[in-house]
Amino acid sequence: MKILITGTAGFIGSHLSRKLLNNGYSVVGIDNVNNYYSVDLKKDRLKILLESKIKNYEIDLEDHNALMSVFEKENPDVVINLAAQAGVRYSLENPHAYITSNVNGFTSILEGCRHYGVNNLIYASSSSVYGANTTKPFSTSDNIDHPLSLYAATKKANELMAHTYSHLYNLPTTGLRFFTVYGPWGRPDMALFKFTKSIVNNEHIDVYNHGNMMRDFTYVDDIVEAITRLVDKPAESNSDWSGANPDPSSSKAPYKVYNIGNNSPVRLMEFIEAIENKLGKTAKKNFMNLQPGDVPETYANVDDLYNTIDFKPETKIQDGVNNFIDWYLEYYDIKL
Ligand SMILES: NC(=O)c1ccc[n+]([C@@H]2O[C@H](COP(=O)([O-])OP(=O)(O)OC[C@H]3O[C@@H](n4cnc5c(N)ncnc54)[C@H](O)[C@@H]3O)[C@@H](O)[C@H]2O)c1
Numbered sequence: 301m302k303i304l305i306t307g308t309a310g311f312i313g314s315h316l317s318r319k320l321l322n323n324g325y326s327v328v329g330i331d332n333v334n335n336y337y338s339v340d341l342k343k344d345r346l347k348i349l350l351e352s353k354i355k356n357y358e359i360d361l362e363d364h365n366a367l368m369s370v371f372e373k374e375n376p377d378v379v380i381n382l383a384a385q386a387g388v389r390y391s392l393e394n395p396h397a398y399i400t401s402n403v404n405g406f407t408s409i410l411e412g413c414r415h416y417g418v419n420n421l422i423y424a425s426s427s428s429v430y431g432a433n434t435t436k437p438f439s440t441s442d443n444i445d446h447p448l449s450l451y452a453a454t455k456k457a458n459e460l461m462a463h464t465y466s467h468l469y470n471l472p473t474t475g476l477r478f479f480t481v482y483g484p485w486g487r488p489d490m491a492l493f494k495f496t497k498s499i500v501n502n503e504h505i506d507v508y509n510h511g512n513m514m515r516d517f518t519y520v521d522d523i524v525e526a527i528t529r530l531v532d533k534p535a536e537s538n539s540d541w542s543g544a545n546p547d548p549s550s551s552k553a554p555y556k557v558y559n560i561g562n563n564s565p566v567r568l569m570e571f572i573e574a575i576e577n578k579l580g581k582t583a584k585k586n587f588m589n590l591q592p593g594d595v596p597e598t599y600a601n602v603d604d605l606y607n608t609i610d611f612k613p614e615t616k617i618q619d620g621v622n623n624f625i626d627w628y629l630e631y632y633d634i635k636l
Contacts, residue, residue, distance in 0.1 A: 303531065304374060306330045306409070307382030308356055311487045312424070312478070314345035316380065316524045321352045323528065328374045329356040330367070331383060336390070336397075337488045344631075345485055361405025371412040378531055381409050381423040384454075387489055388428055388593045391451035402454035403461075410461060414469045420534035421471060422527060425459055425557060427479040427516070427598045428452035437516075437601040440477070440549035440557050449593035459557055466553035472534035473554070476527065479561030479600045483520030483620055484627030492621065495575050496628050499583045500636070507568065509590040514565040514597040519620040522613030526560050529609035549604065561600025562613045574621040579636065 303320055307313035308329030321327050329349065333342050346356060355374075359366040361383055385391075385401040406423070413421045430438045432446035447453040455477075462473035482492045498505045535556035541547060549557050576582055590596060606612045629636065 302326045302376045303378045304328045304376035305380045309333050309342035309346045313382040315520050316527055317349050317354055319524050327354050329354050332360045361408055362400050364408045367408045367412055371416040378420040379413055379418050388449045388451050391449050392593055395450045398450050398454045403457055406458050410465045413471050421473045422530055423475055425475040425477045426455040427477050429456045437599040439601040440559055441547055463555050466555035474535045475557040477559045479516040479518045479598055481518050481520050481523050484624055492624055499579055499581055504584045504586045507585045507587050509596055510587045511569045513568040516561040516565045516598045516600050517617055518562045518613050519615035522615055523560055558605045559600040559602050563600055563602045565599045566617050574618045578622050578625045
């Protein structure tokens with residue numbers, strides 16, 4: 301089976317590619333290695349994959365012709381679309397980047413899947429689609445009509461676009477709403493990386509909403525395990541689905557969305573303590589207001605995921621944070 305993964309130089313994409321290569325799949329990658337954050341970090345992630353014989357194309361998703369030639373040449377059975385402009389806060393600064401990668405780019409992915417007979421499209425959505433919802437835990441059966449950032453709106457748009465292709469062309473599509481993913485090789489724009497770096501350098505960390513935040517932090521290996529189990533489980537039509545009472549998580553068409561979260565939210569202050577414990581240092585804290593676009597709490601209901609793949613994320617926060625910091629200190633050659 302040949303799998304096309306986009307976002308191979310990215311945090312989650314590099315972990316996933318490594319695992320699928322190790323499991324014996326033939327993996328082809330796409331990543332434009334853009335400079336949203338450190339290009340060196342992306343290249344180092346790719347370097348490891350290239351040693352494992354991945355074939356990688358450095359193209360933009362939104363370059364429709366280039367993308368179609370990859371589909372034509374490689375003819376993948378499964379496509380896993382992780383490439384996107386990520387980040388909630390940056391979507392206030394550079395909204396167009398989100399439309400270009402996440403909406404235009406995703407349209408080309410759908411077209412490629414349609415024209416080249418892909419039998420399973422899996423794509424990254426996000427917990428941010430729950431936006432202004434306050435009923436916890438968040439369920440894929442909830443209405444998600446109130447996004448709080450353009451990033452979230454593009455992820456919801458992806459789900460809607462996927463549904464139309466599932467309906468019109470019988471393309472099995474599975475959307476995965478990831479909840480704050482963390483772990484080794486993590487993203488420099490995310491809290492764990494920023495906090496660790498600042499604490500190591502004796503600099504202040506910005507603690508948003510005065511520390512009154514909860515996140516359902518999900519360890520990257522758990523995300524990768526869940527995606528791996530979905531590779532040979534394409535979405536199927538739900539025969540019980542009714543347009544009179546439409547369940548948002550499935551359809552008469554082969555369409556499905558899942559939450560992938562730890563189902564166990566952690567207080568932001570507890571998260572910072574886990575970093576302090578591992579580093580043996582106390583953080584200097586700048587308490588600040590909630591940032592525009594941010595939500596105070598995320599919490600995933602993962603019953604549906606568990607019923608389908610017999611697995612749910614369970615890594616304890618201190619274990620995951622320890623693994624990240626071990627990687628960080630080794631990668632940047634830091635002695636404490
Ligand atoms: N990390 C998280 O906590 C989290 C949470 C929810 C959803 N997600 C989603 O999961 C996916 C992977 O996230 P990540 O944390 O690995 O992000 P990442 O930024 O590390 O990886 C994305 C990769 O895609 C590439 N890319 C971006 N736009 C592209 C384009 N137009 N064409 C080709 N390549 C492009 C980037 O160079 C990058 O290497 C993204 O879709 C993201 O929105 C991540």
